[in-house]
Amino acid sequence: MAKSTRGYCKYCGKEYTRTGMLKHLQSCKKRMEVCENSKKMSAYYELMLYGTYNKDYWLIIQIKENATLECLDQFIRDIWVECCGHLSAFDIEGVRYEQIPDNDFLWGKPAEDMSHKLKEVLEVGMEIGYEYDFGSTTELTIKVVDFYKAPEQKENVTILSRNNPIQFTCSVCGKNPAVWIDPIKMYNEDPFWCEECLEKYENGELDEEIEVEESGYLLPVTNSPRMGVCGYEGSDFYPNQFEPDDM
Numbered sequence: 189m190a191k192s193t194r195g196y197c198k199y200c201g202k203e204y205t206r207t208g209m210l211k212h213l214q215s216c217k218k219r220m221e222v223c224e225n226s227k228k229m230s231a232y233y234e235l236m237l238y239g240t241y242n243k244d245y246w247l248i249i250q251i252k253e254n255a256t257l258e259c260l261d262q263f264i265r266d267i268w269v270e271c272c273g274h275l276s277a278f279d280i281e282g283v284r285y286e287q288i289p290d291n292d293f294l295w296g297k298p299a300e301d302m303s304h305k306l307k308e309v310l311e312v313g314m315e316i317g318y319e320y321d322f323g324s325t326t327e328l329t330i331k332v333v334d335f336y337k338a339p340e341q342k343e344n345v346t347i348l349s350r351n352n353p354i355q356f357t358c359s360v361c362g363k364n365p366a367v368w369i370d371p372i373k374m375y376n377e378d379p380f381w382c383e384e385c386l387e388k389y390e391n392g393e394l395d396e397e398i399e400v401e402e403s404g405y406l407l408p409v410t411n412s413p414r415m416g417v418c419g420y421e422g423s424d425f426y427p428n429q430f431e432p433d434d435m
């Protein structure tokens with residue numbers, strides 16, 4: 189099995205795996221110092237987000253208790269999933285929260301909208317489902333890890349840690365880092381391309397008979413559970429590499 193991805197702690201810059209980081213954040217000395225030196229405090233939920241089918245992509249954030257589900261949805265879109273404005277939904281304890289609730293239901297409870305504040309719907313220990321795009325769906329799991337008072341930040345969301353970008357190797361030459369992925373071949377063994385091989389391919393200089401699939405398009409390699417899906421080209425707002433405060 190592949191090694192778990194690692195990420196940096198926002199406060200001290202130490203590197204841990206997803207589960208190691210959760211533990212570390214409870215006792216990070218730098219983080220405690222920051223908390224002690226602050227006058228104005230705010231209440232936050234600490235959330236861990238990860239790809240339901242690929243836990244190598246993960247985020248640990250804190251978000252204000254007064255933020256809405258809509259705000260959390262926007263953050264997830266901005267950093268991880270937005271490609272062409274698809275619909276999305278949260279599933280919290282059997283209730284669906286949608287941007288535009290579809291009340292054309294046959295069974296179960298009617299859907300709610302996303303205007304709810306987090307403090308109205310979240311409790312520590314909960315495991316929440318999130319879906320973006322009901323066609324080529326990206327599914328996330330969100331764990332409500334903790335609830336606490338922390339120094340007031342201007343932004344609703346603060347990233348505490350994020351997995352470092354995964355290095356994929358070009359499937360053609362087998363040596364250069366990949367920068368493109370073939371969305372049609374994504375679930376096969378060899379979807380990755382480096383710039384060099386792509387250039388050779390375009391100039392008809394590749395020795396082997398390899399083709400960019402019929403779709404004829406490639407998508408960039410990104411640090412996201414939506415890499416290679418629909419037209420996903422990465423985040424316009426967040427770089428692939430999360431930088432700690434203290435580097």
Ligand SMILES: [Zn+2]
Nearest residue numbers: 197199200216
């Ligand atoms: Zn730390």
Ligand SMILES: [Zn+2]
Nearest residue numbers: 271272418419
């Ligand atoms: Zn799309």
Ligand SMILES: [Zn+2]
Nearest residue numbers: 358361382385
């Ligand atoms: Zn290559």
